[in-house]
Amino acid sequence: MNTPVTLSSARSAPRLSNQDLLRLADQCVKCGLCLPHCPTYAKTRHEADSPRGRIALVQGWLTGQLDMTPGLAAHLDGCLLCRACESACPSLVAYGRLLDGARARHVAMTPTWRRFWTGHRLGALSNARFMDALGRLASVYVGTGLARLVEIARLIRLRAIAPRHRLLRALAVTARPVAAQPLDDADLDLFVGCSGASAQGGAIAATRLVCERLGLRVRIASEAVCCGAMQRHNGFPEAADRAREQCAQVHGGRPLVGASSACIAELREHPALTQAQEVCDYLDRRTWPDALVLTPLARRVLVHEPCSHRRLLGGNAAVHRLLARIPGLEVAPLPDNDRCCGAAGTYLLQQPEMAAALLDDKLIHIRDLKPDIIVTTNPGCALHLLAGVRESGLAIEVCHPVELIARQLPSMST
DSSP, rough: OOOOOGGGGOOOOOOHHHHHHHHHHTTOOOOTGGGGGHHHHHHHHGGGGSSSHHHHHHHHHTTTTTTTOHHHHHHHHHHHOOHHHHOOOOOOOOOHHHHHHHHHHHHHHHHHHHHHHHHHHHHHOOHHHHHHHHHHHHHHHTTTSSHHHHHHEEEGTTTHHHHHHHHHHHHHHHOOOOOOOOOOSSSSEEEEEETHHHHHHHHHHHHHHHHHHHOEEEEBBBBBOOSSHHHHTTTOOHHHHHHHHHHHHHHHTTTEEESSHHHHHOOOOOOGTTEEEEEHHHHHHHOOOOOOOOOOOOOOOOOOOOOOIIIIISEEEEEHHTTSSTTOOOOOTTTTSSOOOSTTTTTHHHHHHHHHHHHHHHHHHHHHHHSSSSEOOHHHHHHHHHHHHHHOOOOEEEEEEEHHHHHOOOOOOO
């Protein structure tokens, strides 16, 4: 099952130069067809908060016509990188690559102390041990009543506290330990990543269970490594490349499967990991024994489609096919799945007002349709949706699709 891979030939391209970025930007003909698809532009109706406007700002900055002021930086940082604009662009502008590159150029020119602080903060969020500890802290934060005390004292009105409080509230629900399973003769490697145990603990456990029932041996590496997406989208491409290279060293040459759509999209950009698969797609492609019939579940499920799944992995049709295996389950897509929910990696912490405004749009549909369960394949989206649902007083579960599949597996004695 394991294929040798030469990692020295599987390294990422160097940082884009100003000329590289300008060539990407010059592909934009300023037609404006992207504007109706941009979530931030829809909220602010400000040209500088649209893909066309942001490209113009990057061009002005790189050619010296504009200074990198706090205002200009705010417009660039306000982008979700949902890449909805790319689907609408007739000129096929590589907007995601352009903005990642522009952010990296901006970070490179910031003071050393700021780069150091931002880099270490991102490094912590991309570290599995730190995130595991954060998951345990979240359980203590909620279990001891401290979270409730913060709410009673109305400290959540403070901008510095609110997004972190929401995150800890959600992590207290999702965190679950993940034990290593270092098998040499496994059928697949299960990618845990930096936040798998803290944000997708249930999904990891469910994947192992479903794979075992399908006769598949699962390897979970002794060391959980980050895919590098958070660093890349925040202007630290070298750190992102190092992280992804480490993933290739751990998982290269093995069939790699992951529960996080965003991580799989990032990993596929490495030449040694191009065949990495999102877990729902992987399970949908397996041959299921005729005797393995899932037990009925009379529930209404809304399927949220993350931007990473929709834009970068070709859509989540496999999620619907998997859930169709559960008799009695009523499944429907969450309306406006083409619009970002506002999570967008670290965006929900860095831009909490816009993240909340975009989540409110989702909550309108959720309140109207009254599902029992919402499923999604992205951990950041799951945390964001879970926080919104709970703050709205809705008794709705948010989980990964594979968790539902695992729950409806028949008992071994059946």
